[in-house]
Amino acid sequence: MSILAVGSIAYDSVETPFGVSENALGGSAVYFSMAASLFTRVRLVGVVGQDFQEGDVELLRQRGIDLRGLERAAGRTFRWSGRYGYDLNTRDTLDTQLNVFESFRPEIPPDFLDSRLLFLGNIDPLLQMDVLERVPGAELRACDTMNYWIRNQRADLERLLAQVNVLIVNDEEARQFTDTPNLFRAAVAIRRLGPAHLVIKKGEHGALLFAPDGIFVAPGLPLETIVDPTGAGDAFAGGLLGHLARCENLTPVEYRRAVVYGCVLGSFCVEAFGVERLTTLALWEVEERFELFLRLMRVEDPGPGLPREAVAGA
Numbered sequence: 001m002s003i004l005a006v007g008s009i010a011y012d013s014v015e016t017p018f019g020v021s022e023n024a025l026g027g028s029a030v031y032f033s034m035a036a037s038l039f040t041r042v043r044l045v046g047v048v049g050q051d052f053q054e055g056d057v058e059l060l061r062q063r064g065i066d067l068r069g070l071e072r073a074a075g076r077t078f079r080w081s082g083r084y085g086y087d088l089n090t091r092d093t094l095d096t097q098l099n100v101f102e103s104f105r106p107e108i109p110p111d112f113l114d115s116r117l118l119f120l121g122n123i124d125p126l127l128q129m130d131v132l133e134r135v136p137g138a139e140l141r142a143c144d145t146m147n148y149w150i151r152n153q154r155a156d157l158e159r160l161l162a163q164v165n166v167l168i169v170n171d172e173e174a175r176q177f178t179d180t181p182n183l184f185r186a187a188v189a190i191r192r193l194g195p196a197h198l199v200i201k202k203g204e205h206g207a208l209l210f211a212p213d214g215i216f217v218a219p220g221l222p223l224e225t226i227v228d229p230t231g232a233g234d235a236f237a238g239g240l241l242g243h244l245a246r247c248e249n250l251t252p253v254e255y256r257r258a259v260v261y262g263c264v265l266g267s268f269c270v271e272a273f274g275v276e277r278l279t280t281l282a283l284w285e286v287e288e289r290f291e292l293f294l295r296l297m298r299v300e301d302p303g304p305g306l307p308r309e310a311v312a313g314a
């Protein structure tokens with residue numbers, strides 16, 4: 001099943017304690033699509049400026065991403081820059097230049113209107129709602145958001161949540177949205193607003209799934225090399241929805257597996273700057289790491305073959 005994805009397409013400048021990257025391809029829709037395209041066909045809807053490089057279009061095309069919804073507008077591509085300290089779970093946004101994104105109204109090609117899976121990346125909730133209304137047949141309607149919209153457009157966000165069935169946010173956003181430090185209470189309050197499935201990402205510590213059948217916890221993979229956390233949340237969403245897109249039945253077990261695939265994609269994303277690791281990633285590597293996650297979660301003896309990291313110091 002194809003996924004229709006809408007969100008930002010950006011040039012990012014990022015500083016981490018391990019290096020700097022300038023004006024590199026990024027944006028929520030790009031990270032999402034690159035991750036999800038490992039599993040299924042992705043129909044990307046977004047806007048870029050005239051400065052958008054042909055090589056970047058080619059990179060997305062090579063991943064089989066359907067670019068008929070890629071609009072090229074007069075002006076410059078959206079730009080974002082951020083800085084991370086040693087705690088890679090928090091970052092400072094240094095600059096946001098909306099550029100062509102400011103007047104973006106997602107145009108959905110007629111061939112995309114039959115999409116049954118929808119990912120509404122982090123953009124203005126009014127635009128997210130607009131897309132939802134134009135694709136009424138979408139059975140799985142997932143969205144992401146961020147502190148900016150929670151603070152400034154809360155009422156719109158609440159109206160959106162009443163119409164989505166999967167919400168993916170991080171722990172800080174869940175707390176901010178419900179004004180409670182307790183994630184369990186936050187989850188109850190958010191699910192009351194609409195989304196039956198709520199996924200709370202916890203950065204390097206994995207993710208929580210609050211679903212009609214109960215709670216599921218997926219760990220973060222202890223990695224030897226973490227270079228740049230940018231986009232990990234969107235890559236997570238790509239892994240999660242990518243897996244659901246290839247399932248015949250969306251059973252509770254598949255949702256739990258999807259959260260683990262989300263953690264797998266997030267873990268690959270952070271291993272290099274920007275989208276670099278995702279450009280070479282193959283599905284067999286994803287499946288191998290998925291198995292590794294399952295083994296890390298086992299209480300019984302998982303047998304031989306654990307990674308070096310897991311037995312370091314043994």
Ligand code: AMP
Nearest residue numbers: 008010026027028080230231232233234
């Ligand atoms: P993540 O690290 O998963 O939260 O996503 C980072 C990506 O979000 C970067 O590639 C940015 O270009 C993009 N981004 C940052 N701020 C915004 C914003 N206000 N609206 C849309 N996308 C954004």
